[in-house]
Amino acid sequence: LQKKRDTKKHPLPPGPPPLPFVGNVIGIDPDHPWLAYTRWGTEYGEIVYSRLFSQDIVIINSERVAHDLLDRRSHNYSTRPPGLTSPSFCHDYSTVFLPYSDKLRLHRRIFHEAFHLEAVSSFRPVQMRNAHNLIRNLLASPEVYGTHFHTFSTSIIMSILYDYSTAPVDDPFLALIERSLEIDVKVLRPEVAAVIAEFPILKKLPPWFPGASFVRDAIVQRTLVPMIMDMPFEHAHDDPQAAGTAAPSVVSDALKRIPVKTQDEGEAAVLEKGIKESSASGYAAASETTTSTLYVFLLAMVLYPEVQIRAQAEIDSVVGETLERLPDWGDRASMPYINAVIQETLRWFPVVPLGIAHATVNDDIYEGYYIPKGATVIANAWSMARNPDKYPNSTRFIPERHMSKVVVEELSTHDPASDDISFVFGFGRRICVGRHVAEASLFAAVVNILTVFRLECAPGWNVGPDAEGVKWTGGLTT
């Protein structure tokens, strides 16, 4: 049955013709939906309407429209599709998937206090120390570079959030959280949410039922999430017998602020819960994204040796060819090319290719098109990164394209949100809260790797400069 609604005589945005009942399921590779959405962008334009069962999906393929809707009309476009916050998967705690609400504002305030532009420089020692560990690990066992990237990303975020030092291998807490993240990345997508919303009965299938893997995943997740939230939190929490003993961390600092602000026990409990939940969300949001970006960096370096040579020449010109010291934060302003390499890495293959879906609170009209209330709104970063007017030869890795725009001033005043590629961090009231931390971690890793190593393709590995043939994993992050 077709939904009947009053579109106020405005048409829906253009899009592929839907099949009866199921909508636009044909032609979408469920693991790589950004490819189909980008194709639709070429065919139908900057804003595309599609339908999955009865779920309206609006795909934004250009930065222009994303800024118009998600920034300028953020009052209407800042919530999340309800299917993403399924209580069966215990996601109702996660900042990333919360609807726009007081709880979300509290989470974002907690993040902002720790991660705003002026505050993040306090994490630099942790980031540089972990970058040095990263190059030591890469030297010892380069073949497991992926594990080392992962250790780098997770160790930084665990130190920052909880002052928790992860074990060099097989950390028991990380094993739990990784299992939980594996499930999240697989399940928390608008396409899956639309199917589950259409057939709530699916949630009731017995776990042994063939194809009911997400029911089994939900059961595992319900066991994991309380552990993931409580274990590191207790580590960062002050010993109640000896107040003020916890080492500095986002969590302990936030907890210390509570008594100053409120004497009310109920309010204090809400704040404490907010701190616990937002910090648990921070780990998930930070680890995969930073690790994946380092994979893209590595891919670029082996496919573009001339970029690598230019980047290394810049480093040599700053720290000296004899390598008497490793680069440090004070060198960053003198390394515009390294900064451009980081920008281009974020652009070349955005690791959150479709961002995290937003949703509309009310009906809207935009450039004559009707956008329904409750629509899932996807900002297609993949397509924005391939805008041929802004990025000629967009499939090529060309750091030089950022050189006129890269900000080289002292980094405490450097706001990546104002940069060319800010779209990879999302939009409006939901823009990534960890973007300043992410950028700094990437600098620490990239500059140290390039100082110490030459990165080359393994013999016999033949991938062209467009990285065609590279297999991108499916999910929220790739």
Ligand code: HEM
């Ligand atoms: C290269 C690294 C990263 C990339 C590409 C990235 C990208 C994104 C994107 C696209 C979103 C969705 C924005 C939107 O809805 O419009 C997001 C949200 C978020 N990110 Fe990041 N992120 C990165 C690193 C981090 C780090 C290091 C943290 C640290 C805590 C973090 C924390 C978050 C949180 C909490 C949200 C949810 C915000 C909300 O829903 O209001 N991210 N990120």
